Amino acid sequence: MRVIFMGTPDFSVPILQGIVAAGHEVCVVYCQPPRPAGRGKKDRPSPVQKAAEALGLTVRHPVNFKDAADRDEFAALQADVAVVVAYGLILPQALLDAPAKGCLNIHASLLPRWRGAAPIHRAILAGDAQTGVCVMQMEAGLDTGPVLLTQTTDISDGDTTGGLHDRLSLLGRDAILSVLDKDVSMPAVAQPEDGVTYAAKIDKAEAAVDWALPATEVDRQIRGLSPFPGAWSVMEGQRVKLLMSRVVDGADSGSAGTVLNADLRVACGTGAVDLLRLQRAGKGAMEPLDFLRGFPIPKGAVFGGETET
CATH class of the missing domain: 3.10.25.10 (Formyl transferase, C-terminal domain)
Known part of the structure; x- marks a missing residue:
């Protein structure tokens, strides 16, 4: 499939690499702009930007999509689908509608539990026995879209957020490859109204x-x-x-x-x-x-x- 990839942190990197290795055409990678970091406060590219450049992929990092030129540039890619993994921006409806099969989000929880910013932290803090990843068709709400595929994993007494983060990233890679290999043709199931919780950013x-x-x-x-x-x-x-x-x-x-x-x-x-x-x-x-x-x-x-x- 012709894919737009949108992601920024380490969690997203194995997923990008997996999509490329599976033979899908990643036409452009979007990520957050380089930010000042380290003692010298020099601009540092994100993990996804580094990975994309190593793969020889085109990288774009608009500050937002308020500029019509950025939205038009996105639509002109004529992608089959956009895969969004911890990108860091809310996408306007024009972008959600642009790819032929829409935008798919990989979220690190068992939706509708732990919608929002810090689902891995919150699952361990709450003592959840299980978590997982969901591949979701994106819509305007916060992690509210219908789910195409779910994969689960147990949370053990020895798990940290760091270790679980890495495991879920690989689960997310496998899940999105399953969806792409089926041309996004499986049914999307609406999330239940019961059981909604929100994973607030860690203070x-x-x-x-x-x-x-x-x-x-x-x-x-x-x-x-x-x-x-x-x-x-x-x-x-x-x-x-x-x-x-x-x-x-x-x-x-x-x-x-x-x-x-x-x-x-x-x-x-x-x-x-x-x-x-x-x-x-x-x-x-x-x-x-x-x-x-x-x-x-x-x-x-x-x-x-x-x-x-």
Whole structure:
């Protein structure tokens, strides 16, 4: 098929690569413009732009589609379909109508659950047992369109948002290839009205760990915010990112936030968690033994409080 691809972050890259490898004609790739990044604040192209250029594809990155010339240029491509994966712009109706078979969106949740910006984070934070990807026919509403194909995966106690992100990206690639191979001919099923939830963008204020919560909720927060923005707590005036944990069944609990042993078991409101991966400012992420060599934390120390000013 003749495909317009629209995406920006890492999640979209395996999907673009899969479409090209399957032999479909990607006529143009749209992504967000390069943004200032790094210490020098130089413009840095998005992961999709880098991948597209490596594949020899034409890249466009309009700031928006308010200019009629940009909309006309899109329509003039005469594509069979547009595949949209975390592009970062709301598409006007003129673009949704331009490809012969419309615009298809790959969304990383089991719609109608977790419509919106942060479905992977929210699924882990909520303790969902399953998630997946949906290939959806796009319409004007926020992730409201009818679904052509769904693929599911279990969420394990060892999943972080980072790991689940990568798994869902590959599921999304396989799902869209199935749809394209059938020329988008399968029936689109309307989403049910029951079960709608919204995955609000993650606010950095959500990342401070509240040790008074039950261990299951603390563990979900740590895994659900890993690697970004990273749950954190304060030890000896320094902010420490907590990137991996596990709930300790039947653990004796002390006061919330108290380190219970030399292996970084920490008491919660009920139960405890073992901290399995940590990171200090300016350092790489480490497992507990390596972390403790450079930053000893004795039994009885307490996480919480304020960072040094």
